[in-house]
Amino acid sequence: MIRALALFYVMVLLVWGNVFAQEDGFGLGVIVGEPTGICSKLWTSGRTAVDGAVAWSFEGESSVHLHADFLYHDFNHVTAERGELMLYYGIGGRVKFEDDSKAGIRFPAGIDYLFPEAPFDFFFEIAPVLDLAPSTKLEFNAALGFRYFFGKSRY
Secondary structure, three states: HHHHHHHHHHHHHHHHHHOOOOOOEEEEEEEEEEEEEEEEEEEEOOEEEEEEEEEEEEEOOEEEEEEEEEEEOOOOOOOOOOOEEEEEEEEEEEEOOOOOOOEEEEEEEEEEEEEEOOEEEEEEEEEEEEHHHOEEEEEEEEEEEEEEEEEOOOO
């Protein structure tokens, strides 16, 4: 059952990528850490975006990890000579498929760098996760990642 659900979500991510690949501001890449897998980001405005991942979690029981977040980006607190450097924070959800599968709320925060002349970004994020089911527990995710953007790298 869990394998079937994981395969379904991977297929959804691949289809989602193909649907948005023609849109400006859609990126697809890799996230490494806790969790490790495929990540994506879709800019919804000049300061907001939706991101997500289909990944593998190594914490506790190794398992499939899915998350999606709504992010707000702040361009005023850090600067770069070239490209764009921004802080971001948001809220989202996570599902982790284990023997006792977990569902919770994520509170991601991080720093993202958009390259000036290439459609790539590089990011680091940390995300406290408040699991609500099957029991309440606080966990943390932290990862590095990069994405390739189809079209413009930002809305």
